[in-house]
Amino acid sequence: xxxxxxxxxxxxxxxxxxxxxxxxxxxxxxxxxxxxxxxxxxxxxxxxxxxxxxxxxxxxxxxxxxxxxxxxxxxxxxxxxxxxxxxxxxxxxxxxxxxxxxxxxxxxxxxxxxxxxxxxxxxxxxxxxxxxxxxxxxxxxxxxxxxxxxxxxxxxxxxxxxxxxxxxxxxxxxxxxxxxxxxxxxxxxxxxxxxxxxxxxxxxxxxxxxxxxxxxxxxxxxxxxxxxxxxxxxxxxxxxxxxxxxxxxxxxxxxxxxxxxxxxxxxxxxxxxxxxxxxxxxxxxxxxx
Amino acid sequence: xxxxxxxxxxxxxxxxxxxxxxxxxxxxxxxxxxxxxxxxxxxxxxxxxxxxxxxxxxxxxxxxxxxxxxxxxxxxxxxxxxxxxxxxxxxxxxxxxxxxxxxxxxxxxxxxxxxxxxxxxxxxxxxxxxxxxxxxxxxxxxxxxxxxxxxxxxxxxxxxxxxxxxxxxxxxxxxxxxxxxxxxxxxxxxxxxxxxxxxxxxxxxxxxxxxxxxxxxxxxxxxxxxxxxxxxxxxxxxxxxxxxxxxxxxxxxxxxxxxx
Numbered sequence: 001x002x003x004x005x006x007x008x009x010x011x012x013x014x015x016x017x018x019x020x021x022x023x024x025x026x027x028x029x030x031x032x033x034x035x036x037x038x039x040x041x042x043x044x045x046x047x048x049x050x051x052x053x054x055x056x057x058x059x060x061x062x063x064x065x066x067x068x069x070x071x072x073x074x075x076x077x078x079x080x081x082x083x084x085x086x087x088x089x090x091x092x093x094x095x096x097x098x099x100x101x102x103x104x105x106x107x108x109x110x111x112x113x114x115x116x117x118x119x120x121x122x123x124x125x126x127x128x129x130x131x132x133x134x135x136x137x138x139x140x141x142x143x144x145x146x147x148x149x150x151x152x153x154x155x156x157x158x159x160x161x162x163x164x165x166x167x168x169x170x171x172x173x174x175x176x177x178x179x180x181x182x183x184x185x186x187x188x189x190x191x192x193x194x195x196x197x198x199x200x201x202x203x204x205x206x207x208x209x210x211x212x213x214x215x216x217x218x219x220x221x222x223x224x225x226x227x228x229x230x231x232x233x234x235x236x237x238x239x240x241x242x243x244x245x246x247x248x249x250x251x252x253x254x255x256x257x258x259x260x261x262x263x264x265x266x267x268x269x270x271x272x273x274x275x276x277x278x279x280x281x282x283x284x285x286x287x288x289x
Numbered sequence: 290x291x292x293x294x295x296x297x298x299x300x301x302x303x304x305x306x307x308x309x310x311x312x313x314x315x316x317x318x319x320x321x322x323x324x325x326x327x328x329x330x331x332x333x334x335x336x337x338x339x340x341x342x343x344x345x346x347x348x349x350x351x352x353x354x355x356x357x358x359x360x361x362x363x364x365x366x367x368x369x370x371x372x373x374x375x376x377x378x379x380x381x382x383x384x385x386x387x388x389x390x391x392x393x394x395x396x397x398x399x400x401x402x403x404x405x406x407x408x409x410x411x412x413x414x415x416x417x418x419x420x421x422x423x424x425x426x427x428x429x430x431x432x433x434x435x436x437x438x439x440x441x442x443x444x445x446x447x448x449x450x451x452x453x454x455x456x457x458x459x460x461x462x463x464x465x466x467x468x469x470x471x472x473x474x475x476x477x478x479x480x481x482x483x484x485x486x487x488x489x490x491x492x493x494x495x496x497x498x499x500x501x502x503x504x505x506x507x508x509x510x511x512x513x514x515x516x517x518x519x520x521x522x523x524x525x526x527x528x529x530x531x532x533x534x535x536x537x538x539x540x541x542x543x544x545x546x547x548x549x
Contacts, residue, residue: 038372042412043441046483066372072292079372104299107368110335111328113298116312120291148327152315153294186324218323 003138005094005172005204007032007249008059009279011272013264014253020050022261030268032059032093034251038066040090041082051090060092061205061251066108069128069142070101070115080135087136094205094249096141096174097132099125099162116151117161122168129169141172141204146179146211146224148186158183159197166202173199175248176207177238178230182222191237200245208238208271209253227256229267239274247275301325302332303365336364339374340381343408346459347385347401350394359388375408396450403452403476406444407487410480413442418481418534424527431541433508437501437530438538442480445495449473453489481534493521494529501530506542 010031015023033054040047040062054060064083067075087095100112115121132140144162156164166173175198184191210228214221230238230252242248250271254264297310308314314321337360341348348356363384369377382401385391391398418440427435446452453474457463475490477498490498496517500510514521530536 038374041373042375044413044415045411045442045480047412048415049483068372072295076372101295102372104295106370107299108370108372109299109302109332110339110369110372110374111331113302113328116291116294118291124291148324149313149321150316151294152312153290214327216323218320221324221327223327 005096005139005141007061007093007205009247009249009275011268011275012059012061012249012251013268014063014251014255015051015054016254016258016264017047017050018258019261019264020053024053027057028265029272030058030265031249032061032251034061034063034253037062037064037083037086037095040086055090055092060090061094061096061249062086062090062092064095064097065112066102067097067128067132068101068103069097069132070099070113070121070125071103071128072101072124073104075128075131076103080132083132084136087138094141095136095138096143096205098143098145099165100145112145114145114147114149114151117154117156117158119155122156122161122164126165126168129165129171133169133171139170139172141174142166143174143176143207144179144183144198146176146182146222148221148223150187157197159194159199163197163199163202166199172204173202174205174207175200175203175241176209177241178207178209178211178234178253179224181231181234181237182211182224185220185222188219192240195237195241195244200241203245203248206238206241206248206250207253208234208250208267209255225256226253230270235270235274238271242274242278247279250275302329303368305329333361333364335374336369336377337361339369339377340364343375343378344381344401344404346456347381347397347404349459350397350400350455351391355390359385359391362388375412379405381405396448396452396455399446399448399450399452400455403446403448403456403478403487406446406476406478407485410442410444410478410485413440413480416440416537419531419536419538421531423539424531424536427541433506434542435507435539436504436542437507437536439498439502439535440479440481440537442478442485443498443502443535444478445490445498446476446478447473447495448476452476453487456487477533479533479535486533488533491522491525491529493518494526497521497526498535 008031012030012032015033015035040051098112102109180191180194208230209226210230212223212225252267294312301307309321309325317324340360363381367380382398385401386398451468451472451474453476458465475495477488477490479486493514497510497514500513
């Protein structure tokens with residue numbers, strides 16, 4: 001497990017096929033594109049033709065949503081083999097997955113489901129991350145989840161749990177700032193305290209996305225819906241992360257009610273402005289030293 | 290311990306009659322059911338959406354509400370076994386065929402079969418179609434002994450209903466109108482390049498293409514085609530093979546190697 005994640009330190013976007021023509025029309029001011037691994041596990045056709053063309057011009061992040069790393073049972077060997085095949089085919093700069101489970105008893109549930117944070121689940125997740133990294137022969141990034149519930153048996157804080165996975169497995173981290181915000185509101189905790197406790201020096205990529213809010217009675221709940229612009233408070237929290245950790249490759253995820261290409265690009269440029277501000281700051285302090 | 294919790298969680302997700310797992314309920318007092326319902330809803334919506342993405346015309350024909358019921362029952366009976374959502378619903382056409390309340394729309398299962406085939410073709414392996422010049426270069430005496438490899442995307446969906454016409458009308462390819470000539474149609478589904486091509490096959494073509502893809506020679510395939518339909522026209526079918534980009538390679542079979 002040697003090769004580290006190495007995305008360019010710039011803003012990128014999640015690729016949507018409906019944007020392909022607009023993207024191909026000329027060079028885009030983006031560091032990278034990200035795709036969901038599972039969407040490219042067919043044999044051929046347009047998905048691969050488009051991804052091949054993107055990969056020729058941009059760095060690529062392959063982001064899995066189906067490996068079920070947090071499952072109590074064993075990983076799906078066939079699915080892991082498909083992921084390896086995809087990585088061999090496109091040689092992406094980064095491969096990431098979620099701290100979540102999505103399969104149980106041979107059934108795929110098509111959602112990123114939460115797990116309690118205990119010594120038992122820590123050992124299971126670490127064994128799975130080890131297996132993925134040794135199969136792919138490279139580092140993967142693990143993403144913090146958006147959660148709507150917590151478990152009575154959780155004995156470890158999420159940030160500590162994630163820090164320990166990094167320490168034991170050598171995996172990198174994908175910090176989803178929107179997920180931090182969504183979970184904090186839903187759990188009644190402080191997102192700044194979470195960030196303060198998060199092992200930022202292992203973060204190799206950041207995700208930003210829009211969320212939705214439910215109004216059907218009870219306490220306010222945020223839903224990680226990926227169907228809207230990044231909320232102002234999430235962007236502000238992101239700026240704080242970058243101020244603290246320095247520039248980190250940053251992705252805009254917009255999966256539902258996908259806007260026209262210029263609007264998505266504008267979202268990425270908001271993140272790029274924040275990265276640029278700290279990149280030039282870093283350069284200035286380097287010159288001063 | 291974790292395995293038991295995950296089992297309870299998974300079972301409660303797909304069965305709203307089950308209580309929220311105790312370990313979660315203990316943390317959220319009155320709010321546990323509402324919070325857990327976010328996951329229940331995510332799972333249900335994601336799977337129904339996956340079917341709707343693969344079977345949009347089936348959905349259009351029965352309407353959104355009926356489609357949701359159909360999808361919901363199908364998901365309960367055939368939950369996905371793989372994370373490749375684009376291929377979820379291989380059994381959906383068969384499920385529709387067995388669904389009593391959908392029997393009024395007799396052509397619906399065949400439309401769903403056609404839509405399932407369209408996805409398979411869309412994601413099929415790539416292969417470059419052969420130009421007709423290759424066939425023209427073969428000497429007349431050898432023509433009957435030619436064996437063809439068809440494109441990996443090629444599938445035929447035979448139907449007693451005009452499924453190609455119905456599909457095209459729902460997809461806006463041709464205007465919606467009453468079908469006065471209610472005839473059976475054999476649909477050819479292929480993807481020689483990047484776009485899936487769905488067309489109606491002429492008489493005998495289905496038998497001809499099945500024979501070719503089964504490894505029979507051109508002469509043998511013609512026999513099957515003529516037996517299936519006396520109006521079979523070889524000229525039209527050879528033109529179809531190459532114009533539609535269905536052939537990816539061909540070889541001349543030596544007499545001692547005749548059996549497919």
